[in-house]
Amino acid sequence: MKISNKIISLKNIDNYLEITTNAAKYRIILLNDNIVRVRCTFDEEFQEEASYALVMTAWKDKMDELLKDERKQVEAISSSYEDLGNYILLTTKSLNINIYKEPFGVEITDKQGNILHSDLKEKSYVKDSLGRIYHYSCMDDEDYFYGFGEKAGYLNKKKRRMRMHNVDTIGYDSEHTDPLYKHIPFYIKFNNKNSIASGIFYNNSYDSTFDMGCERSGYWNKYSYFCADGGELDTFFIYGPKIKDVVRNYTDLTGKTAMSTKYSLGYMGSTMYYTELDKDSDKAILRFLDRCKEEGIPCDGFFMSSGYTTGEDGKRYVFNWNYDRFKNPEDFVSQVKEKGACVAPNIKPGMLISNPLYKEFDEAGAYIKDDEGEKSQTDRYWGGQASFVDFTNPKGRELWKKHLKESLVSLGITSIWNDNNEYEINNTEAICHFEGMKKEISGLRPIMPNLMALMAKETVAEVYQNIRPYIVNRAGFAGIQRYAQTWAGDNNTSWKSLKFNIPVMLGMGLSGVANQGCDIGGFFGPAPEPELFVRWVQNGIFQPRFSIHSCNTDNTVTEPWMYPSYTKYIKEAIKLRYKLVPYLYSLLFEASKEGSPIMRPLIYEFQDDKKLLEESFDFMLGSSILIANVLEKGAKTRKVYLPEGAVWFDWDTKQTYEGGQTIEVEVSLNSIPMFFRSGAIIPIAEGLANIHNDSIETLKLLIEPSEESSFVLYEDDGVTNNYKNGEYLKTLISVKRENSVKIAFEKEGGYDKQPKEINIDLICKDIAPVQVNLRDKKLAMFLDIKEWELSEEGWYFDIEQKTTKIKYKNINENHDLNVNFSVKDLISI
Structure with missing residues (x-):
């Protein structure tokens, strides 16, 4: 085991401070007044800079050419330091960075002396005998932790241990299952004592773990830690002092949300059922769009599940069309457009070895290789053994774009649905090209879905230079917001999913991913009962991605009109969604410029109200509207806490309430408790x-x-x-x-x-x-x-x-x- 305990030497080099300790080397870079990079390696030398996640740097990077349209290079602040005996001092306009000599550790304070971050000295940076690396940080009883990307459970993640890994978690429990589909190693710490927020992003894409106070030892101050299976401890400290400042600064670093098409905010129909019909799936989808119009239900698109790719053997083959189900794909796409909708076909990066295109990709060396770097790695996938396209390989990227263009985009399709892209390759030593540098999949797994989305963006741009793509991703890493709207995968059909999917999405919004949602009505399980379905739609209309999607286990299909006596409630809710489109589109623009979430935890807008520190289910839509959906079966009333610092108005009646109090309102099946704030x-x-x-x-x-x-x-x-x-x-x-x-x-x-x-x-x-x-x-x-x-x-x-x-x-x-x-x-x- 290696532990950094003592500074051996230090020197300034090109606006960064290089420190050598008894166990590791460090580079401290003051990226700007609010972002401090602490890069640590236990190897003899630092690896070449090569990040797919960062869009703001102050150094040359291997990915500069690939990301040239996204990346901005800034000049770091001078790293000249002051030696104060026990520690050395670096400063920005906002921060003091105290680097202690022995025992070694980094402490960051604001100009008023409030400690924002402190390494756990004598145990701050560690590499164990298995090659895992650790960063230990001091914890305060008044600390609350938010973010961490797509995570189940309550909004505050204090006393949680969470794994960062991409998994296909079909039918997951939205309160307990961990991990889920996304891998975003970033969190926001809010200290209730001084009301200051800060954040930490670990630019490391190996599988990792966050322990936010579960572990305890009487020999140490209370602590949290980050542990990664490999790579470097590349830590970015991000200052607030407001939570919204942290999110803005973090998205300066990893990218703002893409300015998607306006129609992406409409209702997107979907179900696996239609594309699994024996024939005429095209007619079923067109009939769905007609039925929406007949029922007076607005609709702007259809997510087309992978059944359209099914071969004669019943297996799904990416870039293949099943002509029994879709007789003339180009004509079908045209008819969908005539009906005022887009079609977003499902594609998957795993190619079954029986796919007619398998050999072409294999011979081009476009797949991830085995641990010898010679043969294409295969692993279990939906339908059998498959190999996975290597998007860190220019050959893989170009061949993927070629077939995406020929089979889909050339037909007039500009909306792409990237699915099953978690890259669950069990051989962690399988080799990726990594722009010629070679690296095991264990260090690049969550990067692959980001690059898959980038290829969809580039393909649409090459065919239709002036058309905005609409891309949807299931998996991803930090920065996925630059390319795609996301959704929280294959949720379970239950009242619990309706409720706990809300903090899942709120955590994503705090992690830079403003444009996301979940499958409305539940994806996996029996058809939702009528009351659950109504309540889910009433919640779903406030999610940036609004899609009713299902793979019901009782041979049913979830459709807006599935319960005729309840359709009026569904229709009323969806019409309310469309009324809010100008507001939602303006919030999407704000996200593209500021990084702001669209669905926002109440604490994001009302940081001084301490009653909101644990609130997970009520949320703000933008800065003006508080949503308090009915989330309990058979509810007759709904208690709502209205944050202090504003006066509140009932959306329907305009009744006035002072903030800082809990009210109880009567609810019926058509109730959607909404309140707008003073100044709205x-x-x-x-x-x-x-x-x-x-x-x-x-x-x-x-x-x-x-x-x-x-x-x-x-x-x-x-x-x-x-x-x-x-x-x-x-x-x-x-x-x-x-x-x-x-x-x-x-x-x-x-x-x-x-x-x-x-x-x-x-x-x-x-x-x-x-x-x-x-x-x-x-x-x-x-x-x-x-x-x-x-x-x-x-x-x-x-x-x-x-x-x-x-x-x-x-x-x-x-x-x-x-x-x-x-x-x-x-x-x-």
Whole structure:
């Protein structure tokens, strides 16, 4: 066993500090004021820099060319240090980095002296006799831990031991199963005592373990640790002080969420059932789209399960079409588009040895090799023995893109569903090309699904240069958000899954993956009972990925109309989803720029409210809407804690509640408890039924003006890359209060297909307006709601909901609206 205990030498080299200890070497790099890299190796020399995960670096890297369109190189802060006797001091504008000489350890504080991170000295960096590497950190009783990617259970992971590994966990228990499909070695630590958040990312893709206080020894201070099966301890400390700052800084490092197509926010139909029919699966899918329209249920796409690839022997062969089920694939894709939908076909990176294309990939050396590096490695897969495409090999990437292009993308398909890509290869010493450097699969397993998604992105771009791809991935590593929307795999059909899938997704959002969801209605198990199905859809409409998908074990198929007497509840919920599309698309834009989650834990928005530290099931949709779904069978009431620091309004009734209290509301089967906060600005589309084909004629804005606030409404064509060339519209909507309420609209960009009418619901909980002016023009006031509805512009006060309804023809330039609340003295008149 090797333990770093004493500094032997140190020197500055090109803006990094190199330290040699008795057991290991270190490089300390101040990447910027908020991110500190501590790189440790127990080998004689550091390995060549070669990261597929990082998009911000301050050094040359083997992957610079491959990631040239994504990677940004910055200049590190000077690593000149001050020797203070027992320790040396490095500084940034935000942080002090104290490096202790003996016993060796790193301590990071803010400028006020708050300890943000402290190595467990005498045991900080360790390599054991089996080659595993450890990083031990001190823990405080007031520490809470969030993130860790896709993990089952409650939001706070304190006192948890979790394994980082990609597994196909069909029918998993969303409270207990570990690991799941994603491998994201990042967490956020929030200290309740000083209310400061920080994060740690381990840039290591070997299987690993986080122990967040399960282990305890009386000879040491309380600690947590990270243990990886190999590689280096490449640790990035990320400062907040807010949780949202940590997420933003982490996604600066590993990438922001891809700006996906707008239609990806629509309802995506799916089921394994249709593509397993003996014949005419194409007709079944087209009929599904027609049925949606007949039922008045909006739908914008269909995830097509792998049954379409089935050969004559019943096995699934990637890039193969079953012509009994799909007589003319190109014509089928065209018909789907005519119906206002996309088709997203399922593809898998494991090629069965009986696949007609197997030999071509094998002879090209495109598979992961055995541990001798000579023959293609085979392993068990769905359908039998298979080899796995090596996406770290240029030959594998190019051959994959060739067949993806020929079999799917050339047919007009620009939506790709990457599935079964966990790379469960049991021979951990199987050899990957690794850009010519050769490395065992145990060190690259979670990288493969990221590169698979990158190849889908590149393939679509090569065939349709100006079309945005829509890519969905099941597995992934840190940075998967740059390429794909994700989902939480093959969940079990149960009330528990409905409930605990929520913190699974919230943890993903805190780990940089803003665009994700889970299978609505449950994937594996018997058909959901009617009440469970309704509640699941009512929750699913708030997930960025909204898809009802199933592989039911009782020969049934989960469809929106499966229980006719309950279909009205399903339809109402999905229509609410479509009303929120302008809000969701603006949140997706925010995620692409800031890294912000779309579904947010309450603690993310209300960090000072200590009652939220353990809240796992209620969440914020963006910054303005609190969602408190009904998650219990037979519920007649729902208790909701409303965070302090805001006033809250019931979505339907506009009833007002002070924050910092728990309320109990009555619920029925059609109830979706929702509350918006003071200062909310929420864009809504009335009547939107199809994102592909419908334009938003009237944009509604729900505005609560008691606090000064702002919101960026983002619009573009939703499909092309024209937004990169200025064809977008960002409207900064801001609310200011003086003697009146001023709502300002500041516009940027060249996208001109704007809604024709603006319709504002302005919450006025204390007093009605006396006058409304648009650009200094007085708008007409109506006493009769019907007259207001027939007018082109003007305003009306709804006294029951205490809401001022304002409408006017949209203005394609900056403008403002002034609402005067002076009391009109009728008596003295």
